[in-house]
Amino acid sequence: MSLIAEAGTQPVAEFRVTRSRRNVAWTGAGALIVVVVLAFFPYLVYSGTTTIMVQAFIVLTLASMWNLLAGYGGLVSVGQQAFVGLGAYFVLILALHGISPFAALPVAAVGCGIAALPLWWLVSRLRSGYFAIATWVLAATVMLIIEKFNSIGGGTGLPLPGLSGYSPSLLTAYTYWIGLAVTVLAMLTVYLLLRGRLGLVLTAVRDDEVAARSSGARVGLARLLVFLVAAIGCGAAGAVLAISQLQVQPSAVFSISWTAEMAFATIIGGLGTIEGPIIGTAVFIVLQQTLASFNAWYLIIFGLVAIVVALFARRGLWGLVDDRLNIRLFPVGYYVHTARSTRRDSGTT
Amino acid sequence: MSWVNAIIQGVLTGGLYALFACGLSLLFGVMKVVNLAHGDLAVVAGYVAIGIITVTHIPVLWSFVIVVPVMAVVGYALQRTVIQSALNRSVLTTLLVTFGLSIVIENGLLQFFTANSRGIGSGLALVRDSFQLGSQIQIGYLPLTIFAAAVVVLLGLQYFLSRSKYGRLIRASADDQEAVQLAGADYRHVFGIAAALAFATVALAGIAYGMSSQLDPTTGSDVILLFAFAAVVIGGLGSLWGTLLGGVVLGVAQQIGAQINISDEILAGYIVFLIVLVLRPQGLTTRRAQS
Numbered sequence: 001m002s003l004i005a006e007a008g009t010q011p012v013a014e015f016r017v018t019r020s021r022r023n024v025a026w027t028g029a030g031a032l033i034v035v036v037v038l039a040f041f042p043y044l045v046y047s048g049t050t051t052i053m054v055q056a057f058i059v060l061t062l063a064s065m066w067n068l069l070a071g072y073g074g075l076v077s078v079g080q081q082a083f084v085g086l087g088a089y090f091v092l093i094l095a096l097h098g099i100s101p102f103a104a105l106p107v108a109a110v111g112c113g114i115a116a117l118p119l120w121w122l123v124s125r126l127r128s129g130y131f132a133i134a135t136w137v138l139a140a141t142v143m144l145i146i147e148k149f150n151s152i153g154g155g156t157g158l159p160l161p162g163l164s165g166y167s168p169s170l171l172t173a174y175t176y177w178i179g180l181a182v183t184v185l186a187m188l189t190v191y192l193l194l195r196g197r198l199g200l201v202l203t204a205v206r207d208d209e210v211a212a213r214s215s216g217a218r219v220g221l222a223r224l225l226v227f228l229v230a231a232i233g234c235g236a237a238g239a240v241l242a243i244s245q246l247q248v249q250p251s252a253v254f255s256i257s258w259t260a261e262m263a264f265a266t267i268i269g270g271l272g273t274i275e276g277p278i279i280g281t282a283v284f285i286v287l288q289q290t291l292a293s294f295n296a297w298y299l300i301i302f303g304l305v306a307i308v309v310a311l312f313a314r315r316g317l318w319g320l321v322d323d324r325l326n327i328r329l330f331p332v333g334y335y336v337h338t339a340r341s342t343r344r345d346s347g348t349t
Numbered sequence: 350m351s352w353v354n355a356i357i358q359g360v361l362t363g364g365l366y367a368l369f370a371c372g373l374s375l376l377f378g379v380m381k382v383v384n385l386a387h388g389d390l391a392v393v394a395g396y397v398a399i400g401i402i403t404v405t406h407i408p409v410l411w412s413f414v415i416v417v418p419v420m421a422v423v424g425y426a427l428q429r430t431v432i433q434s435a436l437n438r439s440v441l442t443t444l445l446v447t448f449g450l451s452i453v454i455e456n457g458l459l460q461f462f463t464a465n466s467r468g469i470g471s472g473l474a475l476v477r478d479s480f481q482l483g484s485q486i487q488i489g490y491l492p493l494t495i496f497a498a499a500v501v502v503l504l505g506l507q508y509f510l511s512r513s514k515y516g517r518l519i520r521a522s523a524d525d526q527e528a529v530q531l532a533g534a535d536y537r538h539v540f541g542i543a544a545a546l547a548f549a550t551v552a553l554a555g556i557a558y559g560m561s562s563q564l565d566p567t568t569g570s571d572v573i574l575l576f577a578f579a580a581v582v583i584g585g586l587g588s589l590w591g592t593l594l595g596g597v598v599l600g601v602a603q604q605i606g607a608q609i610n611i612s613d614e615i616l617a618g619y620i621v622f623l624i625v626l627v628l629r630p631q632g633l634t635t636r637r638a639q640s
């Protein structure tokens with residue numbers, strides 16, 4: 001961090017360092033406008049549309065978290081459904097004790113962060129593929145343990161209480177806003193984290209882990225932070241899921257499909273770019289809506305597209321855009337502008 | 350006496366789990382590829398066997414003779430195309446691609462064959478019958494046969510890898526692909542052979558599981574992949590005999606769990622897995638074999 005700051009502030013004639021090749025103030029303004037327009041959606045569109053949008057918010061939140069894990073942290077977790085399920089169940093448990101599900105959401109998210117600590121301790125010593133399956137086993141174990149408690153529905157689940165006081169249209173609108181808020185917060189958190197010290201450490205680890213460690217980067221701590229943030233984000237998405245479905249069923253909230261959706265959306269949009277999950281989620285929602293009457297087909301096609309993209313376009317659809325137009329809406333890397341040319345030096349691609 | 354019975358049944362089930370695990374272990378040992386579609390491919394093999402038996406009415410055991418070589422060829426082809434091309438990019442890509450395959454296969458099976466579970470050869474005397482040992486212990490011929498088959502497969506793999514010419518090539522390729530290439534062997538072909546072997550064991554495991562229990566589209570990840578992985582971790586990474594031990598420990602843990610509470614069978618297995626992961630992350634056998 002200090003190195004970058006020096007380079008940026010000292011009046012050196014030959015070069016200067018910025019976060020992006022172009023000024024991206026307009027991106028921030030654009031994002032703000034998009035969020036404001038989205039916030040007015042419940043007044044403008046039918047409730048069918050907002051219901052689909054809530055699904056999109058859930059997938060986008062999950063994909064942003066998986067992107068942070070796999071794209072930046074190098075942690076391919078296929079057990080994120082553990083936190084989706086825990087988030088949903090924490091909301092259910094609090095609602096059963098008379099707390100409004102909307103108020104329970106932030107508590108559920110934090111609860112997932114706390115639950116992530118022992119789980120991280122269990123899997124942190126594993127790398128790559130073994131880490132992947134171990135998280136899967138953990139998710140299965142968490143589900144089996146939750147199913148043992150009959151007071152929260154055992155193996156069949158329970159309807160979510162505490163929301164019957166709202167009129168249907170108001171409930172749809174509130175669900176939409178809470179979904180939007182969770183997504184915006186999740187994406188903002190990922191963006192700010194990656195622009196900060198954590199982003200630098202993760203980039204250094206990606207380029208050369210040994211060099212990063214020997215330069216004093218606290219790699220283990222950085223990975224733990226990534227895992228915690230992803231757990232909190234997935235937990236919040238699970239809480240939104242519980243509120244939008246009005247029921248919590250173990251096989252549904254702990255389904256591997258959640259991890260499949262978040263992973264495929266990220267891979268298709270562009271692993272390791274902030275923009276990727278947005279594109280991937282759009283592709284997902286379009287596929288799901290067009291193939292809605294064909295059961296599992298949307299997931300089959302989504303998976304096949306993800307395999308093709310992973311093999312032939314490593315940086316996804318956004319990568320293809322970036323290669324041609326050199327656009328970063330949410331830059332987290334660094335650019336070195338020299339006197340002669342504008343050269344990209346270190347981008348967190 | 351019921352505890353002794355539980356342990357004996359657990360040991361026998363452990364043979365099946367070792368059969369699940371050895372393909373996973375082999376692919377990881379040779380190419381550092383963790384195949385997340387491992388279990389789903391086993392289910393595919395089981396479904397193919399069911400299809401062949403239903404259509405041609407051949408004896409159930411003959412389905413092994415057809416399906417195992419077919420899956421070996423599929424393994425070679427998949428390795429030379431998709432897996433190798435993912436491996437050329439990065440280990441991360443192999444995970445993304447095999448995870449994608451897993452989800453696609455699972456949902457494809459669900460789409461074409463519904464969520465109904467199916468068994469293989471349930472009418473067979475081998476599957477049905479058992480013999481008494483003392484007054485309370487009953488040993489099925491099928492679990493015993495599967496356990497014996499697992500031991501034979503593991504022995505065969507161990508012998509093949511340590512003694513045969515191709516085994517040496519596989520071990521050499523696992524150590525240093527470029528050196529193997531310089532010495533005149535195509536490491537990609539060698540990887541293909543290793544994948545063919547792994548997929549043959551996957552096919553065996555899938556059909557054996559279909560005979561001893563029921564297959565459905567989610568069996569692949571919920572049971573076969575996760576149990577295989579638990580067996581590999583308990584036994585110790587990269588050791589074929591450790592895999593057998595891991596399978597047996599997992600099987601016994603599950604049966605003892607089922608004795609305590611019938612619904613805790615699977616959970617008990619995972620808890621033992623987690624205990625081993627915490628206390629002995631290198632597995633119960635520390636010896637590092639070359640496989």
